[in-house]
Amino acid sequence: MIFIKNKKKKKNISFLVSGRGSNFLAVAKQIEKGNINAQIKTVISDKENAPVLKKSENIGIESVFINPKLFSSREAHEREILDILFSNKTDLVVAAGYMRLLTPVFIEPFKNRIINIHPSLLPAFPGKNAQAQAIAKGVKIAGCTCHFIDEGTDTGPIIMQAAIQVHQNDTVESLSQKILIEEHKILAKSIKLFCNDRLSVQNKKVFIK
Numbered sequence: 001m002i003f004i005k006n007k008k009k010k011k012n013i014s015f016l017v018s019g020r021g022s023n024f025l026a027v028a029k030q031i032e033k034g035n036i037n038a039q040i041k042t043v044i045s046d047k048e049n050a051p052v053l054k055k056s057e058n059i060g061i062e063s064v065f066i067n068p069k070l071f072s073s074r075e076a077h078e079r080e081i082l083d084i085l086f087s088n089k090t091d092l093v094v095a096a097g098y099m100r101l102l103t104p105v106f107i108e109p110f111k112n113r114i115i116n117i118h119p120s121l122l123p124a125f126p127g128k129n130a131q132a133q134a135i136a137k138g139v140k141i142a143g144c145t146c147h148f149i150d151e152g153t154d155t156g157p158i159i160m161q162a163a164i165q166v167h168q169n170d171t172v173e174s175l176s177q178k179i180l181i182e183e184h185k186i187l188a189k190s191i192k193l194f195c196n197d198r199l200s201v202q203n204k205k206v207f208i209k
């Protein structure tokens with residue numbers, strides 16, 4: 001008798017990244033090791049000189065700069081990105097340090113299929129410079145959050161969080177470094193759960209099957 005292993009189809013992932021791309025690389029490594037059932041289709045940046053573009057090119061991933069200045073509106077820029085994502089059959093979009101807010105034009109077709117990584121324990125400190133906000137407030141616990149993107153700023157359903165202690169002598173830089181280590185872990189874990197069809201969203205809450 002022949003047993004055929006019922007292996008699930010790999011998910012297609014595309015990344016939106018504005019800068020360095022350490023989260024992208026961390027996930028790419030996990031995929032390379034076979035720990036996440038996915039393939040990366042493309043990396044798209046809104047910044048021509050984003051360091052991520054070299055990194056992704058170096059590992060053979062299609063890397064594209066789409067200049068927002070060439071479009072008459074945010075929506076028109078997003079439609080250009082959507083064209084790529086539809087044509088390469090992207091299942092999941094990962095915003096990993098993407099510094100633009102997405103409009104409903106982008107979010108609607110990818111509802112609960114866009115994951116963001118944010119360097120704070122949401123709902124505390126949404127928006128820019130989250131680590132600086134945490135230091136300014138003197139919080140004793142900080143961390144990071146992986147969530148699905150909705151129309152608000154860092155308000156979408158939370159998939160996973162990781163917490164770390166803030167020490168009295170921590171600076172924005174030292175805190176950011178410690179948080180980043182946790183970001184890499186929870187982003188990869190969240191993507192893995194998505195790729196194994198283990199995430200569902202009900203009443204704006206994420207449930208893990």
Ligand code: GRF
Nearest residue numbers: 020021022023097117118119
């Ligand atoms: C991370 O801190 C992420 O949480 C935030 O932007 C930073 C991106 O870092 N949204 P990298 O480009 O992944 O290194």
